[in-house]
Amino acid sequence: EPEVTQTPSHQVTQMGQEVILRCVPISNHLYFYWYRQILGQKVEFLVSFYNNEISEKSEIFDDQFSVERPDGSNFTLKIRSTKLEDSAMYFCASSEGGAGNQPQHFGDGTRLSIL
Amino acid sequence: GNSVTQMEGPVTLSEEAFLTINCTYTATGYPSLFWYVQYPGEGLQLLLKATKADDKGSNKGFEATYRKETTSFHLEKGSVQVSDSAVYFCALTRPQAAGNKLTFGGGTRVLVKP
Numbered sequence: 001e002p003e004v005t006q007t008p009s010h011q012v013t014q015m016g017q018e019v020i021l022r023c024v025p026i027s028n029h030l031y032f033y034w035y036r037q038i039l040g041q042k043v044e045f046l047v048s049f050y051n052n053e054i055s056e057k058s059e060i061f062d063d064q065f066s067v068e069r070p071d072g073s074n075f076t077l078k079i080r081s082t083k084l085e086d087s088a089m090y091f092c093a094s095s096e097g098g099a100g101n102q103p104q105h106f107g108d109g110t111r112l113s114i115l
Numbered sequence: 116g117n118s119v120t121q122m123e124g125p126v127t128l129s130e131e132a133f134l135t136i137n138c139t140y141t142a143t144g145y146p147s148l149f150w151y152v153q154y155p156g157e158g159l160q161l162l163l164k165a166t167k168a169d170d171k172g173s174n175k176g177f178e179a180t181y182r183k184e185t186t187s188f189h190l191e192k193g194s195v196q197v198s199d200s201a202v203y204f205c206a207l208t209r210p211q212a213a214g215n216k217l218t219f220g221g222g223t224r225v226l227v228k229p
Binding site: 004006031033035041042043044045048056058091093095098099100101102103104105106107108109 | 146147149151156157158159160161164166204206208209210215216217218219220221222
């Protein structure tokens with residue numbers, strides 16, 4: 001069964017550094033998402049992306065965050081200047097369509113640790 | 116805004132016991148409802164879904180019925196196995212919106228003992 005893949009599985013970065021998290025969505029999917037889960041808290045929506053532009057973003061997704069689909073297969077999340085509070089598990093997801101009844105398929109996540 | 120409330124865990128059960136995880140939601144209109152499962156060290160996997168009132172989603176022996184009148188989507192399994200030990204997340208998406216974000220509950224950790 002096709003799956004969403006994320007790399008790296010664990011990223012350790014110094015505060016203030018830039019970090020790029022990478023995702024390869026399922027190949028025929030058109031909608032892409034990033035979520036994060038701070039340890040012990042809920043899974044939170046960050047951003048959705050369709051047709052090479054952001055469809056929706058949450059309050060968390062401020063100017064320090066950006067997303068990009070640099071080629072036909074990758075979908076990346078960049079944090080420009082990391083803060084301690086960015087430490088979390090980041091999940092990428094994709095869906096075939098954008099309607100509410102379309103299930104989103106998740107990767108295994110990247111654990112980001114900011115020192 | 117939309118929200119999902121799940122019973123807090125951990126829920127500890129013996130093998131072959133009956134499992135219920137309560138989930139209620141707040142949303143306008145008719146959201147789609149989902150249960151995701153996260154096994155240790157893995158990502159979120161879709162377990163089942165229901166997209167309209169009175170729909171029943173089912174998979175791997177798990178069931179949940181979309182109850183509009185009680186705004187609930189409780190997850191049940193009649194006889195759990197040790198392999199069902201995981202964190203279960205209830206979630207919803209809004210109707211009629213593209214690029215639809217999922218709103219998650221807090222997750223319920225289930226531990227099944229042999």
